[in-house]
Amino acid sequence: MIIALNGEPRTITGPTLADLLEETGQSRAKVATAVNEVFVPATLRAETYLNPQDRVEIVAPRQGG
Numbered sequence: 367m368i369i370a371l372n373g374e375p376r377t378i379t380g381p382t383l384a385d386l387l388e389e390t391g392q393s394r395a396k397v398a399t400a401v402n403e404v405f406v407p408a409t410l411r412a413e414t415y416l417n418p419q420d421r422v423e424i425v426a427p428r429q430g431g
Contacts, residue, residue, distance in 0.1 A: 370421045384412040386422065398425045 368377050371386070378386055383406055387393045399406045400423040406414050416422065 367416065367418045369416055369419065372423055378416070381415050382412055383414040383416060383422070386416065387411065387424070390424070392424060392426075396427060398427075399423065400425075 368375055369386075370376070371378075371390075378389060380386060380389060383399060383401060384393070387395075387397070387399070399408075399411060401414060401416065402421050403423075
């Protein structure tokens with residue numbers, strides 16, 4: 367299925383947000399996630415199923431000043 371990941375089209379194989387994080391190598395990273403502009407907490411990622419054309423944002427925290 368094709369989704370938009372951080373604004374770019376991406377073909378994914380897994381049905382859930384947790385699967386997407388695994389596919390992108392970020393399953394153990396401290397990141398914030400949103401699907402269609404709705405925040406998804408880490409505890410719900412395995413239960414959050416993705417649909418074609420969903421807009422997913424994965425954001426890593428940054429340090430700086």
